[in-house]
Amino acid sequence: MQVVLIGVGQAGGKLAQAIAEFDYEMDLGAVTGALAVNTARADLQSLTIETQLIGQDRVKGHGVGGDNELGAEVMDADADQVMDALEGRITSQADAIVLVGGLGGGTGSGGMPVLARELKAVYDRPVYALGILPGRDEGSLYQVNAGRSLKTVLREADSTIMIDNDAWRSSDESLQAGFDTINQRVARRIGLLLATGERIGEGTAETVVDASDLINTLRRGELAAVGYATCEASEDAAENINAITSLARNAVLTGTSLPDAVDAQSALLVIAGEPQRIARKGVERARKWIEEETGSLDVRGGDFPMESDRLAAIVVLGGIERSRRVEEFLDRAREASEQTSASPADPTESFQDDRLDDLF
Ligand code: GDP
Structure with missing residues (x-):
């Protein structure tokens, strides 16, 4: 499958770059373009892929902190800058657009669902999100942010592939120290997955898997792993x-x-x-x-x-939304949400649950 990658926020930019580099080094030919979007200038400066700074008038290049509502507002106001930066890059060759971002922070968490909505309004291509779930040890703000962002991105994107930051980390490393390792693992796994159906190397596959197999697999539900x-x-x-x-x-x-x-x-x-x-x-x-x-x-x-x-x-x-692990995370997010706000509890099922507000 050929994709255009868009990393939103710090984690998003680093991961978009790691996936693009893996694709290039392995000569897979799946990533046809990669763009990092952020409200923090410093986070973009360390990247070699193309970048787009947003929200300069609101946050002056300093980022949105952990405020994902502000992240969503800034993306809403400046989405046209991102769309301009993408102009001509989402060609007829692109099978899908893949957004990447940390669900627990501010810019990626708030910006990713807004950008998914904008992209869907313009391009007739599937828009997938690669959402990074905060580790269990990360504070309640991260859990609440991630719960709300996830609920909203599920509504806006065609499918959201979830990556739990606890899943591919080495047990002897702290989460911070382990980011590089996690990012390399994500790059290999997602890079190979995206390249499915792109012919590389000598031999031909006996049973070919192509872009439509992946698209049809993701079509069956909102959440994927x-x-x-x-x-x-x-x-x-x-x-x-x-x-x-x-x-x-x-x-x-x-x-x-x-x-x-x-x-x-x-x-x-x-x-x-x-x-x-x-x-x-x-x-x-x-x-x-x-x-x-x-x-x-x-x-x-x-x-x-x-x-x-x-x-x-x-x-x-x-279509893993009924899985125990998803329920467990949502419980964690709802609990954190109740501790941090006085909003009334109204327990209903999963994502319909009003205890986790949509971002917009
Ligand atoms: P933003 O820049 O405001 O979008 O915030 P971040 O991208 O820093 O999002 C914070 C969340 O992303 C937290 O849950 C972090 O654990 C996670 N995170 C930050 N950097 C990385 C990274 O390089 N790799 C991974 N896998 N997760 C990260």
Whole structure:
């Protein structure tokens, strides 16, 4: 799939750059453009991708702090500057537009849903959001911001891929120290996922996965997660049947961007590696296992030819909004919201819950 990436806020800009760099270094050809948008000048200065500063009249290049309502207002006022910066970049080649941002901060949290709305009004392309969920140890402001931002971005974007900052961090590192590692992991996983269907390397895939497989998988629900696992592989495909089934299991059970999210409406399994190492029987068994595990009958599968002596599984789970992990996060956000505001509680279901206000 060919995409234009837009990073909003500090985390968004760093991640957009990391994904674009991975795509370039691996010669994947999926990222056709990358833009970082921020209210903080200093955060943009450290980036090498294209940048757009917004909100200069309101915050003078100093950022919005953790105020995501201000982040949303600034994006609302200056969206035309971002649209101008994108002019001519979202060509007919682009299959989708992907927004990236931290849900817990200010600029990304508030700006991403507004920009999703603006982009959808102009482009007839799917707009996806890659939302970074704050870690459990981050303060209540982050949790409330993330809850409200998520609720709003789900409404505006076609699908939101959630990445929990606790999911891909090394256990011995603090969250701050671990950002570079997390960003590299996100770049590899999301970079490979986006490149699905873009032909690279020698061999051809036996069962081709193309952009429409990913689009159709994401279409089945509002929230999605991505799983990833890799292992050494024999040169003989017949010896890799079990390896492929355990790869899929590891990707879903331990390698996912949103741990414990296994109830899904749809899924896509991509096995990356040299075609002669990929066992058809293994891919088929792995696909069946995902059907059983997720309770979905809409599970697509295929290969991604790549030069490597290893195999990797990339699994997208679409429509995970009913998962325990999502409920757990929403509880955390609602609880924090009640502690920080006196707004009346009105418990209803999930995102309909009025205890988490929409941003706009
Ligand atoms: P903004 O610039 O106002 O949008 O705020 P940030 O992008 O700093 O958003 C804060 C949230 O993003 C917090 O939950 C942080 O944990 C997370 N965050 C900040 N920087 C990074 C980063 O480089 N990588 C990742 N994965 N998360 C980050």
